[in-house]
Amino acid sequence: MTIYNLYIFDRNGTCLYYEEWNRRKQSGISQDEEFKLMYGMIFSIKSFISRMSPVDFKDGFLNFCTSAYKLHFYETPSGLKFIANTSLNVDSLKEILQHIYSAIYIEHVVKNPLCQLGKPIDSVIFKSIIDGYIRGLPIFAVE
Template identity: 55%
Template sequence: MTVHNIYIFDRNGTLLYYHEWNRLKQSGMTREEEAKLVYGMLFSIKSFVNKMSPIDPKEGFLYYKTSKYTLNYFETPSGVKFVLNTDNHSQGIRDLLQQIYSQFFVEYIVKNPLCKLSEPIQSELFKTKLDAYIKQSSVYLTKSM
């Protein structure tokens, strides 16, 4: 199991935070271009899921899986979007994303009067705590292990 990267977007699609751990292949575009592409894809998938669902989806879109990776998605009631790309064998990612939101984003960003929710995250405390949390999680393993 391994974690590749994380994106955190605000409700308007602004990339608030990006970090990668075990990402082996780069996209060949700038981080801003890649973030816009990811957000646009999320917007389209969410719209498709909501329109095509035979029942009223409470959770809506949660993840998609390819032959190479899984994109895991969590959206807060305020519209903040968390995207965590993992390998296909990772489990418990939904809980991991909820913990990232409640224990790190809320504690170190939302409750911090110096952080503006519409601007990229600059908090070193958030960055180091999140990095340590991911690295100690059961999902985080490098390919060399």
Template identity: 50%
Template sequence: MIYTLYIFDPNGCCIFYKEWARKRHLKMAKEEEFKLMYGLIASIKSFVSRISPTEMKDGFQSYATDKYRLHFFESPTSLKFVMMSDLAAVSLKELLNSIYVAYVETVCRNVLVPARGRMIDSQFFIARLEFVVSQSPYFTSKAQS
């Protein structure tokens, strides 16, 4: 089951957030949650690159706790895509790449979408995102809440 998606720009601003089946909501402002998530990703990337015994080609891609799995994809332009899922979703690398392609096609190439640093509210992107995510075997009809 897929819970949430965050998209961060190269400056660490959350430019998109979507939840499907999030079961627990934090008692803090969304902006604070976004800062915490970006800080977590930055810290993990730094830690993994420093401790890796070999040269890292793709870098950090996911981690798991006993309750959820966090999946990470970074584009060549330093956009960061973070997806939370249940433990059954071992790798969502291809799904995150498909979301990135949808982003490029519907946001980057669309002159009507505002420049970087603003929340994405493109209905075309949201519709493509919903379609791409709903095709994943880890997305269930229960997730539509």
């Protein structure tokens, strides 16, 4: 089991934070293009699911699997989007992504007067805490 990468987007599609750990294959496009592609895909999937779902569901889109990886998604009420890619055998990361938002993002970005909301996160403390948290998870392993 492993975590490949983590994206944090604001409600306007700006990638505020990106980190990768065990990603073996690169996308072959610029990082900005990758961010646009990821945000556009999430936007489209959410739209598709909300229109095509035969039942009303409160949690919305949480994850999807391909033959190579599993994408996990968590959206806050304010529109922040947390996306993690993992190996296929990883269970839902909903609680982990919620923890990253409430205990790490809120505490070290929102409450930090030096961090500008809506701008990419350049806080060394935030990056260090995220890295330590992810590496400390039981699902984190180098493949």
